[in-house]
Amino acid sequence: MPGEDEHTGADAGSGAELPLRERKKRETRQRISDIATGLFKERGFDAVTVAEVARAANVSAMTVFNYFPRKEDLYLDRIPEAAATFAGAVRERRPGETPLAALRRLALELLDQSHPLAGVNDRFPSFWRVVMDSPSLRARAREGLEEVETALTEALTEANVADPHLLAALTVAAYRSVYVTTARRLLAGEPAAELIDDHRARIEAAFDALERMAP
Structure with missing residues (x-):
């Protein structure tokens, strides 16, 4: 993060x-x-x-x-924030809004705000290189994803979705896929300004797929 x-x-x-x-x-x-x-x-x-x-x-x-x-x-000090943010989007969703709709809205808002959890910024590659060079940081990052998934599962359970464990796992995997794709392109030297529209389109496509697969 x-x-x-x-x-x-x-x-x-x-x-x-x-x-x-x-x-x-x-x-x-x-x-x-x-x-x-x-x-x-x-x-x-x-x-x-x-x-x-x-x-x-x-x-x-x-x-x-x-x-x-x-x-x-x-170094990975945003893990608690990420867990609270994604779980909070479900718990504090708008009246009549589904959990997935709330999570989609959150993902797009993070991007619009240039929030670090969106992962689209020209300064981020230097951060990721430190993580890539350290096995312990890479392991902690994987644990962090598990913590986000656990927090999201708890919130989805409270929201009475059909299979909260599966939906949380699918959501985290989808968001990670979009995030990592953008990170790799930034590391390859592409400017963030040229990736925003594609990042947004991949978020929308990811949540479209989640809506179709949602239990």
Whole structure:
């Protein structure tokens, strides 16, 4: 779940309405993640220790782990946001809107907002290269998809769909397919501006297929 300047995994919502203590915690989490991201991009994920991140952020290693249970979460810090966002789209869908319609709308809104979870931005290839160079990050990314699928399954179960496990798995797989195709083209040097329309068309096609296959 990409980043660079957009690498702000704790920023779901503006946070303006949050209590001061919670805002401070989010700011600290973000600062640690941003510092870690810079170090990982400069030297590679496996060459940087949590202790080095802590020193650079002027906090203790324990503080780092209080915010990020694993080193990989310092870089892939949007996994909790992704799980909450996709599950939330189902739980907070509009009156009369089906879960798949709500998820389609979310996917298109993320693209229109140039949100990192949409994956269409010229800055993202540098983020993905760090992931590609680290076996532990690749493994954590796969786990992250499973976490999104689990959260989505729970929301679909609450929505009383016929087979929530299957629909969640199909939805995550479809979204990942669209995302990865765009990522590969960006890594090959194609500019994001030239991929947006195709990305949008593939989202629509993916959800059309999901509608046909939905249990």
